[in-house]
Amino acid sequence: MEDALLFANFSRYVALTENEWQLILSKSIARSFKRGEYITAEGEVNRYTNFITKGSCRTYYIDENGQEHVIQLAIRDWWIGDFPSFITQQPGQLYTEALEEVETISISFDHLQQLYSDVPKLERFFRLITQQAYASFQKRILLNMGFDAEQRYLDFREKYPAIENAISQKHIASYLGMSAEFLSKIKKRIHLKLKTRKDSL
Amino acid sequence: MEDALLFANFSRYVALTENEWQLILSKSIARSFKRGEYITAEGEVNRYTNFITKGSCRTYYIDENGQEHVIQLAIRDWWIGDFPSFITQQPGQLYTEALEEVETISISFDHLQQLYSDVPKLERFFRLITQQAYASFQKRILLNMGFDAEQRYLDFREKYPAIENAISQKHIASYLGMSAEFLSKIKKRIHLKLKTRKDSL
């Protein structure tokens, strides 16, 4: 039913023929996860690349002190998973948790390799979205190094308003590399600034 | 002369025929840079993807306060450039500086697009190395969030001993997201720890 969303996603980079699209569909499966269930888990091989058609997830890892760190947040129309594990087909380090009822269209590693051969455009598609993801990771590193917590939050809010509404501040704070308490303090500070500005007008 | 190094680099992921290899070579050019010259610069479109055959570089950006932040360090047998600018062919934000005499084998964006069509294996190669680079960026974000400055330095030293010898501590500190002074203090602290441990044996 949500196939159209996936088709539109592909169409941003490649023009698939009806045959190619049907071939891809025939190798795809629908999966669904309840709130709190895991799409990937530490120590397990991530066998699927997952396109979210409904719900939201967070991908995180747990450091040696038991602390969770959110690597990625994702909502409808995004691809999600433990990418390093998927491409190497080795056990991964990341958990991907459904933050609510989640539905995906997923392609297994083996099917994807087949599809790369049968539908070369798909190889192009994944090269392009990986390059995009790489570029945005680079921007994120850049952002984490050059900017303080408040600026990082403002940038995030501007870039992903849809995520800010869908996902709890706790996870957003972790994604932004700060404590939940500190994010709360930042938001207060920003409110005060805006109010002060209005008062002085 | 250093073509063999590039061929070996390709061979890590794809098996090229002699014809394919010659085709790639015919679209490649050798470039060289003196110490201090720029391979990419802010505001310019990065027209080439560059494979380093000699020397070392750093890729950095300058934030709004005029501070430099090293995104990437690279030596012989690595690919370098302003990736986001290259893939979009839009003006970039990054400087790539030759830290000493540097030689590269470079392929222009246009030639590369042609080669993707003529040599599908090349599209596979770049998909694979981009995925690798993506995965390593992910690890870097993970590392920056979960670990303090000392642990990040120790991890770096273990992972890239060749780079630690080739490139000044100042740039390494920047790459690791800390001030040069602080890296110096960390190194002293590590020495003291080792000495103390020896003394107590």
Added chain:
DNA sequence: CGTCTATTTGAATGTACTCAAAAGCGGTGG
């Protein structure tokens, strides 16, 4: 409605930074 989790707030603390100055190192020219 009650419980469980998320968010807010405050106080004390710490990690890493800035600034300034001294010491080390490498290259260049007299």
Added chain:
DNA sequence: CCACCGCTTTTGAGTACATTCAAATAGACG
């Protein structure tokens, strides 16, 4: 061959941004 210059590294003192811990409040879900 040595002296000087510029750049990198080291060291110390003071500071700031962000954290941890604890407690109170608010919100979500059954």
